[in-house]
Amino acid sequence: MNEIETTSNEPYGSAEGKDLVSGRPVFPLKHHEPRRADIDPKAAKRAERQVSAMFAASSALLMAFVVAYVKVPSDSLVQIPGLGTVGTSQVLLGLCFGLGILLIGLGAIHWAKKLMTDVEVTQERHALTSTQEERDEVAAIVKRGAAESGFGQHKLIRRTLLGALALFPVPLVVLLRDLGPMPGTRLRSTIWTKNIHIVTDATYQKIKASDIPVGGLVNAVPANLLEIEEADGNINARGKASIILVRMDPSEIVSQQGDGWDYQGIVAYSKICTHVGCPISLYQQRTHHLLCPCHQSTFDLADSGNVVFGPAARRMPQLAITVDSEGFLVAQGDFEEPVGPSFWERG
Amino acid sequence: MAISRRHPAALLAVLIAALGTTGVAYATVASSSIPKAVAPSQTQISQGNDLFKEGCASCHGLAAQGSSDGPAIIGVGAAAVDFQVGTGRMPMAAPAIQAPSKKVSYSVDEIAALAAYVASLGAGPAIPTQEQVSSSGADLALGGELFRTNCAQCHSVSGRGGALSWGAYAPSMLKSSPKHIYEAMLTGPQSMPVFGDKTMTPSNKRDIIRYIEELQKRENPGGADLGRLGPVTEGVFLFIAGLGALIAISVWIGARAR
Numbered sequence: 001m002n003e004i005e006t007t008s009n010e011p012y013g014s015a016e017g018k019d020l021v022s023g024r025p026v027f028p029l030k031h032h033e034p035r036r037a038d039i040d041p042k043a044a045k046r047a048e049r050q051v052s053a054m055f056a057a058s059s060a061l062l063m064a065f066v067v068a069y070v071k072v073p074s075d076s077l078v079q080i081p082g083l084g085t086v087g088t089s090q091v092l093l094g095l096c097f098g099l100g101i102l103l104i105g106l107g108a109i110h111w112a113k114k115l116m117t118d119v120e121v122t123q124e125r126h127a128l129t130s131t132q133e134e135r136d137e138v139a140a141i142v143k144r145g146a147a148e149s150g151f152g153q154h155k156l157i158r159r160t161l162l163g164a165l166a167l168f169p170v171p172l173v174v175l176l177r178d179l180g181p182m183p184g185t186r187l188r189s190t191i192w193t194k195n196i197h198i199v200t201d202a203t204y205q206k207i208k209a210s211d212i213p214v215g216g217l218v219n220a221v222p223a224n225l226l227e228i229e230e231a232d233g234n235i236n237a238r239g240k241a242s243i244i245l246v247r248m249d250p251s252e253i254v255s256q257q258g259d260g261w262d263y264q265g266i267v268a269y270s271k272i273c274t275h276v277g278c279p280i281s282l283y284q285q286r287t288h289h290l291l292c293p294c295h296q297s298t299f300d301l302a303d304s305g306n307v308v309f310g311p312a313a314r315r316m317p318q319l320a321i322t323v324d325s326e327g328f329l330v331a332q333g334d335f336e337e338p339v340g341p342s343f344w345e346r347g
Numbered sequence: 348m349a350i351s352r353r354h355p356a357a358l359l360a361v362l363i364a365a366l367g368t369t370g371v372a373y374a375t376v377a378s379s380s381i382p383k384a385v386a387p388s389q390t391q392i393s394q395g396n397d398l399f400k401e402g403c404a405s406c407h408g409l410a411a412q413g414s415s416d417g418p419a420i421i422g423v424g425a426a427a428v429d430f431q432v433g434t435g436r437m438p439m440a441a442p443a444i445q446a447p448s449k450k451v452s453y454s455v456d457e458i459a460a461l462a463a464y465v466a467s468l469g470a471g472p473a474i475p476t477q478e479q480v481s482s483s484g485a486d487l488a489l490g491g492e493l494f495r496t497n498c499a500q501c502h503s504v505s506g507r508g509g510a511l512s513w514g515a516y517a518p519s520m521l522k523s524s525p526k527h528i529y530e531a532m533l534t535g536p537q538s539m540p541v542f543g544d545k546t547m548t549p550s551n552k553r554d555i556i557r558y559i560e561e562l563q564k565r566e567n568p569g570g571a572d573l574g575r576l577g578p579v580t581e582g583v584f585l586f587i588a589g590l591g592a593l594i595a596i597s598v599w600i601g602a603r604a605r
Contacts, residue, residue: 035604035605036605077566082571083567083571084566084567084571084572085566085567086566086567086571109599109600113600113604114604118604200546200547201496201497202489202492202493202496202497203489203493203548203551205546207545207546208545210545211543211545211546212543212545212546213535213541213543214541215535215540215541216535216540216541216542216543216546217497217540217541217542218542218546219496219497246540279500280500281497281500282500282501282511282517283540284511284512284515284538284539284540285535285538285539285540285541286537286538287512287513287538289511289512289513291511291512293500293509296512298512309512
């Protein structure tokens with residue numbers, strides 16, 4: 001049992017089983033009841049058998065792990081009700097190793113609870129604060145240090161030191177510039193320009209207006225995306241220029257971001273959510289809603305792409321489209337506002 | 348008080364007559380319905396008209412012109428009818444944002460008759476043939492790319508579907524037949540937009556079907572998939588089952604031995 005120090009009258013401690021302030025018993029000891037294994041040799045024997053059975057089962061499982069590892073082919077499958085079709089090897093390895101380890105722990109605890117010495121002990125705590133002498137001593141050391149350094153006398157030293165300390169973060173701030181070149185104007189424009197053909201994503205076919213039925217949706221990209229090599233930032237260009245085309249009855253269009261930006265009810269909107277930039281084409285043709293699966297921002301494509309729900313703060317940018325002389329859909333120009341999420345310089 | 352004054356035998360007579368008629372009708376339809384792709388006969392259309400008046404007209408209107416309870420379906424085509432009725436979505440059990448897939452209420456021949464009737468009202472996409480929806484020889488890799496570009500955002504990369512707005516949702520495709528997948532792309536049922544044959548060619552549609560068939564076959568060598576929903580169900584499972592087991596063990600360790 002620990003030595004008890006009761007030099008302080010601070011309240012955070014106990015002595016002789018009593019709280020130092022209130023004097024109430026902290027750990028009232030109940031009458032000690034012996035366990036069954038302490039009084040009945042049969043029960044003790046049974047507990048011993050249980051513990052050794054757990055350890056033996058653990059050994060068997062750990063050996064089974066090795067056997068399963070060597071013998072069971074890694075691509076064999078087994079049907080287990082409730083789990084479905086799963087890999088035989090993975091299931092066996094997991095069960096053998098997991099249960100093997102678990103049984104060592106369970107056996108040890110069972111052993112400690114049933115058979116190891118059962119004595120109740122009260123271990124008393126001393127107060128958590130240091131003694132008054134120790135505290136006085138520390139205060140004296142600090143004062144003496146301050147006096148010996150002469151910090152209070154040498155004004156010049158004190159001021160230059162404070163100046164140096166104040167400037168020390170400056171190099172760290174300058175290093176922040178190395179985190180990357182500033183985006184400049186690259187976030188403000190995409191590769192869409194006047195008369196660029198709109199082509200289907202993944203198959204890159206030019207689209208005639210008559211190819212899109214009312215209620216139809218086409219995931220599309222600009223035709224000039226194919227001219228940009230991967231090394232020159234194809235993926236960034238795609239990330240900004242992806243659009244969706246949807247067709248609705250022209251009478252259903254409530255408003256657009258510009259006059260004549262649709263073509264016979266076909267409207268083109270950016271595919272990049274204005275909240276944090278997820279690509280979205282979850283278009284519901286009956287409500288004309290476009291839903292972002294990341295944070296449930298919802299845009300109404302029949303009404304200028306305005307936000308009708310969710311955290312997005314800006315409407316979906318619309319791309320003005322028309323057709324060329326052969327009837328293929330083309331862009332009238334680039335987006336008139338930056339696509340995607342807000343950024344610092346955009347304001 | 349409307350108490351029936353009919354003779355009990357009247358019911359029996361009606362039953363026998365109805366059974367007899369159905370049997371004869373079935374025999375004629377069954378014998379004529381083996382070559383599926385032939386143009387619908389006038390009998391089929393009139394049978395479809397009868398079925399329509401009985402099961403559909405209360406919402407879609409007696410002439411399929413639509414009402415406040417349901418849209419006009421003139422010109423939606425046989426493919427739309429085959430999808431909506433063939434997956435049990437129509438007739439709806441109750442008015443709702445979305446008609447869920449459920450037990451199919453009509454026989455194959457009745458669905459064909461309904462489809463023939465609706466197709467006779469106005470031109471629309473026809474029911475695709477077995478060869479049109481067959482994925483044999485389709486491009487799996489392109490199908491995967493097209494699926495991820497056009498389908499995955501609503502139906503999720505695993506094909507299990509997902510939530511949309513205001514109670515609508517994209518259903519799971521893991522039990523869908525190739526014909527119904529094809530018809531869904533062709534007709535844009537309910538919230539789903541149309542993926543027309545010009546921008547999503549029939550060959551592209553077959554590529555997508557091939558990819559969905561791969562998704563449907565996918566097994567779980569790593570263990571239970573927990574709905575294949577990712578960190579949400581896996582986290583919940585660990586939180587409840589894992590932490591629960593740890594708490595149970597802690598309680599057992601701390602319990603007084605007897």
